Amino acid sequence: MSDTPSKSRLFGLFRRPSAPAAPEPAVPTPAAPESAAPETAEQAPAQQPPSPPTPQSTAQSTAQSPAQSPAQSTTPTTASDAAEPPKKTGWFQRLKAGLTKTSAKLSQDIVGIFTKRRLDDDTLQELEDSLIEADLGVETAMCITEALAKGRYNKEIAPAEVRAVLAAEVERVLVPVARPLRLEGQHRPHVILVVGVNGTGKTTTIGKLAQHFTQEGRKVTLAAGDTFRAAAIEQLKIWGERTQAEVVARGAGADAAGLAYDALVRARENSSEVLLIDTAGRLQNKQVLMGELEKVIRVLRKIDATAPHHVLLVLDATTGQNALNQVEVFRDKAGVTGLVMTKLDGTAKGGILVAISAKFGLPVHAIGVGEGVEDLAAFDAGEFARAVALS
Numbered sequence: 001m002s003d004t005p006s007k008s009r010l011f012g013l014f015r016r017p018s019a020p021a022a023p024e025p026a027v028p029t030p031a032a033p034e035s036a037a038p039e040t041a042e043q044a045p046a047q048q049p050p051s052p053p054t055p056q057s058t059a060q061s062t063a064q065s066p067a068q069s070p071a072q073s074t075t076p077t078t079a080s081d082a083a084e085p086p087k088k089t090g091w092f093q094r095l096k097a098g099l100t101k102t103s104a105k106l107s108q109d110i111v112g113i114f115t116k117r118r119l120d121d122d123t124l125q126e127l128e129d130s131l132i133e134a135d136l137g138v139e140t141a142m143c144i145t146e147a148l149a150k151g152r153y154n155k156e157i158a159p160a161e162v163r164a165v166l167a168a169e170v171e172r173v174l175v176p177v178a179r180p181l182r183l184e185g186q187h188r189p190h191v192i193l194v195v196g197v198n199g200t201g202k203t204t205t206i207g208k209l210a211q212h213f214t215q216e217g218r219k220v221t222l223a224a225g226d227t228f229r230a231a232a233i234e235q236l237k238i239w240g241e242r243t244q245a246e247v248v249a250r251g252a253g254a255d256a257a258g259l260a261y262d263a264l265v266r267a268r269e270n271s272s273e274v275l276l277i278d279t280a281g282r283l284q285n286k287q288v289l290m291g292e293l294e295k296v297i298r299v300l301r302k303i304d305a306t307a308p309h310h311v312l313l314v315l316d317a318t319t320g321q322n323a324l325n326q327v328e329v330f331r332d333k334a335g336v337t338g339l340v341m342t343k344l345d346g347t348a349k350g351g352i353l354v355a356i357s358a359k360f361g362l363p364v365h366a367i368g369v370g371e372g373v374e375d376l377a378a379f380d381a382g383e384f385a386r387a388v389a390l391s
């Protein structure tokens with residue numbers, strides 16, 4: 001398959017640009033939370049790559065209305081869509097590269113297990129162990145071995161056939177959750193609250209989404225709701241400058257719920273279509289901090305009883321099994337409506353997305369495959385399955 005996604009499958013959320021984008025400098029990421037915010041800082045970011053993003057490629061993500069209800073589609077196909085844009089060395093290449101450790105290990109195991117051996121209880125058990133080690137989750141591992149056993153028991157099986165079954169089963173789990181982020185209804189603004197533990201990529205994802213919505217012609221306001229650190233506020237302001245989005249901020253130490261309230265008032269005043277609210281990273285087992293998120297939501301609802309319209313949980317693909325607990329707690333406390341998984345460009349643990357999908361069934365809206373503004377891709381079940389099982 002091609003590493004350069006065609007515009008048609010380049011996401012419900014993003015499509016290829018009509019014009020190349022200018023190179024962008026990296027938005028500096030504040031240092032890991034320091035002592036000023038000890039309650040948010042107990043888990044260092046799993047990965048905070050210091051390097052700047054790849055210079056912006058010729059492809060910028062722009063938005064397209066997603067697909068849950070075609071009638072809701074808001075992004076027209078433009079004339080420029082007809083022209084094939086310049087090729088970008090692919091995000092899918094990076095996804096594949098990122099998942100190489102996972103896929104190479106699986107592939108090696110499969111060859112080791114099935115070469116010149118019949119498919120029986122022993123080989124199935126060995127395969128199940130290998131799949132669990134790859135973070136795919138017990139449930140998915142069992143589904144895969146069951147699917148494989150059907151009609152093939154006691155027969156020899158080629159490793160390629162095993163990998164094909166693996167890809168098909170992974171895709172089967174992921175298809176229902178691969179749902180582009182969609183601005184539904186007539187909300188003004190659509191309020192998108194972005195939550196997650198420290199360093200997962202929340203602020204960067206907000207920047208990428210702001211870019212995407214702005215390029216779609218929507219007015220965007222950003223709320224610097226990570227009020228713990230001045231550097232976090234600055235980081236969002238830079239994204240605001242870059243994406244021409246107004247940023248509502250207060251000084252460090254301000255009340256996050258009050259800031260969110262102000263931001264929603266302001267976003268209404270300036271007729272924004274989208275309000276993206278950043279929040280401080282917080283560990284899911286910190287009751288007080290989780291309570292603060294609940295307060296943010298309560299306060300927003302004083303202005304708009306339907307807000308927030310999306311609560312995005314940003315997960316770091318390098319985290320591994322802890323991500324399951326993050327999903328559970330943030331879902332219960334903050335009403336997470338969908339997931340974004342970042343850093344899939346460099347992890348041996350990307351299989352966790354399959355386990356999360358099988359367990360929670362929450363929509364996976366997008367994946368991050370790099371630090372650059374274009375490095376947010378709508379999640380594609382088939383591509384992910386192929387990257388894990390067939391590459």
Ligand SMILES: Nc1nc2c(ncn2[C@@H]2O[C@H](COP(=O)(O)OP(=O)(O)OP(=O)(O)O)[C@@H](O)[C@H]2O)c(=O)[nH]1
Nearest residue numbers: 198199200201202203204281342343368369370371
């Ligand atoms: N490789 C890679 N790096 C990413 C991706 N998304 C974010 N990052 C990097 O991850 C680091 C943390 O990103 P932030 O956006 O600051 O994370 P955050 O969740 O806002 O962090 P806190 O506010 O400290 O909780 C930065 O160095 C980002 O550039 C991604 O998809 N791939």
Ligand SMILES: [Mg+2]
Nearest residue numbers: 202203226232
């Ligand atoms: Mg942040």
